[in-house]
Every structure is written in structure tokens, then in C-alpha cells.
Amino acid sequence: MERKLASRPSSKLKDDTPTGAKTLRADARRNRDKLVEVAAEAFASHGTAASLEDIARRAGVGVGTLYRHFPTREHLVEVVYRHEVEALCNAAEELSRERAPDQALEEWMHRFVGYIATKRGMSDSLRILFNSNSTLFADSYGKVPIALSGLIERAMADGSIRTDVDSTDVLQALSGTYSMPNSPEWHDRSRRLVRLLMDGLRWGASKTRVP
Missing domain, CATH: 1.10.10.60 (Homeodomain-like)
Known part of the structure; x- marks a missing residue:
């Protein structure tokens, strides 16, 4: 046990x-x-x-x-959380080197959904850590928004997404998956949300690319 x-x-x-x-x-x-x-x-x-x-x-x-x-479980959760944040931020740099800007952004958004899935699974322990004196959230604060902002700026400069995009709005839309009902359809629903967001980001862009 x-x-x-x-x-x-x-x-x-x-x-x-x-x-x-x-x-x-x-x-x-x-x-x-x-x-x-x-x-x-x-x-x-x-x-x-x-x-x-x-x-x-x-x-x-x-x-x-x-x-x-x-x-304790909280020790494990804290290390996993830090690892997931770092992996997500490193993925932004890696994808930017390997893929076209809009494709890098889309793949990163899918990875963000995976990060949220892990975070949801650690929710009870994360609440305990939040109420403790852990530096977990202070240390990781801002890293993910900066990674997303860089990807969006690159895609806007490339002309593959529209230029009136606010990365904070995109992050808020993506983060909404955290509070979606926990059901077998959660992952599929989240992936559909990413596709809808990318359709909206590509609409009106100066460069047309087949996703």
C-alpha cells in the first residue's frame, strides 16, 4: 500500500x-x-x-x-512540474530551429496540452505546494508565457499568422483546457481547440501555408 x-x-x-x-x-x-x-x-x-x-x-x-x-508525493510532483516547464520552454527553441514558424507554434501548442494534462494529474499536490513555502511557482513564473510569445512573434514576422495577435490571449485560451471537465474526450477536445486556434491565427495572414 x-x-x-x-x-x-x-x-x-x-x-x-x-x-x-x-x-x-x-x-x-x-x-x-x-x-x-x-x-x-x-x-x-x-x-x-x-x-x-x-x-x-x-x-x-x-x-x-x-x-x-x-x-513524499509532493517532492516527486515538484520535480516533475519543474521538469515539464523546462521541457516546454526548451521545446519552443528546438521547434523554432526545426520547423516553419506557424508549424512550430502549432506543435508547441499541442505539447502545451500535454503539459496541462500532467499538471491536472498533479492538482492535489500542487495545491499543497502552493499553500506551503515552496518556491516552485515563483521560480517557474513567466517562463511559459515568454516561450509562447517568442513563437508568436516569429510567426507574425514570417507572415504565417495574423499580426494583431496578443500572446496573452492565446495563452489564456490554451490554459482553459485545465478547467475543462475530466472525461475520456478531454485530450481530443483539447487537440480540436488547438486546431481552431491555429485556424483563427492563420486567417488573414499575408502568407498562405497549408497546415
Whole structure:
């Protein structure tokens, strides 16, 4: 049975235990990284019902290994959240190098939906962290809006989306998926929203491109 530790917020929760992380052996680091990766998928797929024991099993480690790295569910959630924010921001740079501006924007918006799915699955623990002294939200504040703004500015300069776009409006529309009813259709509905937003952004653009 999963340890009942989730209700104990800590003011000392940090991202990657900076000093300890540097001294992890290579195999311990691999285990830790795999746990974070699997946890993100589990939270996105199973929400707050995601089991830490199942996460450990899918990562190929014992549950004791999970608790050595992440003593509570909140420790794990905090690291997963930071990892997801960084991955989303890094994706903006990567997609900008590899794809046409409007296509990079559209793909990033789909990845944002995946980020929201994981965030929804961690909602209970995130509320605990929000009410604790964790620096989680202060540290990550503003990173995602900046990433989106850069993608939109590039697409507007390219002429592949209209020029009267406010990135704050786009982010607000995308963020609305967080509060949509939790149903089997959530992912499909969210993807349709991205397509509708892109249709609107491309309408009236000076450059016509087939999506």
C-alpha cells in the first residue's frame, strides 16, 4: 500500500536537491530521471489516482528507491512540474530551429496540452505546494508565457499568422483546457481547440501555408 505522506507539505522542498544531485552515481541518476519521466506520464494518464508503487514498477525500480529520491508525493510532483516547464520552454527553441514558424507554434501548442494534462494529474499536490513555502511557482513564473510569445512573434514576422495577435490571449485560451471537465474526450477536445486556434491565427495572414 502506498505510503500516506502526501498531506505533509514541507518548506524545504526544492527542485533537484542541488548538492545531493551532484553526487548521485550514474545509475542512481538514471533511476531518478526514469522515475520523473514515468511519473509525468502516469500523472497525465491517471491523474491524482496515479500510484507511486506503480510508477516505481514501471520505472523498473523498487518503491524504496522511489522514496529515497522523493520522500513524499509532493517532492516527486515538484520535480516533475519543474521538469515539464523546462521541457516546454526548451521545446519552443528546438521547434523554432526545426520547423516553419506557424508549424512550430502549432506543435508547441499541442505539447502545451500535454503539459496541462500532467499538471491536472498533479492538482492535489500542487495545491499543497502552493499553500506551503515552496518556491516552485515563483521560480517557474513567466517562463511559459515568454516561450509562447517568442513563437508568436516569429510567426507574425514570417507572415504565417495574423499580426494583431496578443500572446496573452492565446495563452489564456490554451490554459482553459485545465478547467475543462475530466472525461475520456478531454485530450481530443483539447487537440480540436488547438486546431481552431491555429485556424483563427492563420486567417488573414499575408502568407498562405497549408497546415
